[in-house]
Amino acid sequence: MIAEAGHYALVLALAVALLQAALPLWGARARDAALMGLGSPLAVAQFVLVAISFAALTHAYVTSDFSVLNVVENSHSAKPLIYKISGVWGNHEGSLLLWVLILVLFGALVALFGRNLPLRLKADVLAVQAMISVAFLLFVLVTSNPFRRVWPAPLEGQDLNPLLQDPGLAIHPPLLYIGYVGFSMAFSFAVAALLEGRVDAAWARWVRPWTLTAWLFLTLGIAMGSYWAYYELGWGGFWFWDPVENASLMPWLSGTALLHSAVVMEKREALKVWTILLALLTFALSLLGTFLVRSGVLTSVHAFAVDPARGVAILLILSVFVGGSLTLYAFRAPVLKQGGLFAPVSREGALVMNNIFLTAACAAVFIGTLYPLALEAFTGEKISVGPPFFNMTFGPIMLPVLMVMPFAPLLAWKRGDALRAAQGxxxxxxxxxxxxxxxxxxxxxxxxxxxxxxxxxxxxxxxxxxxxxxxxxxxxxxxxxxxxxxxxxxxxxxxxxxxxxxxxxxxxxxxxxxxxSSESIVALKPGETAKLAGMELTFDGVSQRKGPNYRSTIAALTVREDGKVIATLEPGRRLYLARNMDLSESSIATFGFSQLYASMAEERDDGQTGLRLHYKPLVVLIxxxxxxxxLGGLLSLADRRLRVGAPRKAARPAPALQPAE
Known part of the structure; x- marks a missing residue:
């Protein structure tokens, strides 16, 4: 019964979203304050309904309700509680529901804390946000219903993918989704501004906190995903230029450019057209990432294995919102005034240079990620674009950004002094x-x-x-x-x-x-020693352990330096019984900011055990x-003058903000 309640709550949320998408927008055009005012309570109601639905799915996982097909396919009664909870979003249907929950949460936050927004702009923003909700709620209900029943209900589930049975699943996707979905607020503000035909410094001040929030969480989400892949996959790397990794990097680069562009717009009312375009493209790249993960066009350890029909539906959503917003942009952009002029050597000039190289880096990643897919789709030819391409293009493009970054804050607005900045x-x-x-x-x-x-x-x-x-x-x-x-x-x-x-x-x-870094691949018998980066690693033998839903084979290593024991490592392999899937589990010893990393291969018939050993100096700094x-983003967000809804004195203009670049 609880599962049905969750399903019905989604249906009601769709109905509320349709009202929210229509009534405030109509009210804004008719200048009807009552209709415009409906946007806020509808946004809060929509969030409550989706939250009820998400809670119902979580209940099904925690109680191992195997009459729900989604639980059967992604859970197991012996699975630890933390993985039952995180397993809610460790699949296509559940992760989409989390996506929608975060989407409507942002709408509710605007409704509750956007009191300082002009009523008409707020109504347009909430209406556009609701349009996105309508699209994804329809997608969930029609193609990806997480509450589908199965009869007769099996006695046991098929368990969650062992790669996802890790604390990283509890942290990485929620952080990443808050970042992805958070950029929908910049998109909604941009479309609302285009509908009004008015973009000014106040608009930039209103949109920056939402953009900064999304950027902050996306930064943490990418970092957590990088560390999760580093210790979970057993390869010892922190970034593999995997297409789905790239899908999160692209909106981060575009969002970083948007933050800096909004600073110029707020201070000097310049770069209006460019800032609006960045707001549209950043969310478009977030939607692109959603498409790549769920369309079935990629083979990746990160991708959900779903049928292509769902990918077509997401592609349709992507086309409607991106195509529609860019069409509106094409009509409205010519009437937007560009604002203040500035010299090339100025803070504005440095930030424009920052934007140029960040967008160029984003374009390089975009081309390297999508070109092989496009080539295969049109010609049937398969090619691989790997780390050499990205390293040779991305690194040199980002170098000027790193060099100019310290200069920008030392340059004056409008016209700066390069020599004085250099002296600083x-x-x-x-x-x-x-x-x-x-x-x-x-x-x-x-x-x-x-x-x-x-x-x-x-x-x-x-x-x-x-x-x-x-x-x-x-x-x-x-x-x-x-x-x-x-x-x-x-x-x-x-x-x-x-x-x-x-x-x-x-x-x-x-x-x-x-x-x-140092790497060594060895095969050792008990008592034998390998050397790496001035350390001796003695293989002490193999032992067996049993977990709640797996069996482990553990290799014990004693690490010595100058004859003194400084660490022990226990890399291993786990056999997950429900799926009969074998998975490597790395072991890491940290020395300051450096790490010694070991992963285990399968045991050999000759009594030797294969081990992959890495020493990564200063890797923790990544x-x-x-x-x-x-933390820098959080400090900037804590600035009272960057908060939506902060009161401003009417007698005089609000004080100029210091940039949070």
């Missing part, structure tokens, strides 16, 4: 040159340009705080005055510095882990940098 980065230049020289002088091996990569990373990290140093007059005024100035800075200034520094930290981890970036 003297210390950062010095640290970068010194770091490059030390690495080149003391480290042997690795690519020739690796020390230069370390220098660029150090320049980005130290240079990120140059504006803070400039505004607090650090080393140029008494310390007490500098501390007073630091306390007076808006949180968005600190947020921008942290986010930019996080990029440098991640780059340093990528360079070190790529250039100076994910630590992403966390720092997200």
């Amino acid at each position: 980065l003297t210390f950062a230049f010095g640290v970068a040159i010194l770091g490059t020289a030390l690495v080149a002088g003391f480290l042997r091996g690795g690519p020739t340009l690796a020390p230069l990569g370390v220098g660029v990373a150090l320049f980005a990290m130290v240079g990120a705080f140059a504006e803070i140093q400039e505004r607090t007059k650090l080393f140029r005024a008494p310390l007490a005055e500098s501390l007073r100035r630091a306390r007076g800075l808006p949180s968005s200034a600190w947020g921008a510095a942290l986010a930019h520094a996080g990029v440098g930290v991640t780059l340093l981890g990528i360079v070190a882990a790529t250039a100076w 994910w630590l940098g992403s966390v720092i970036m997200s």
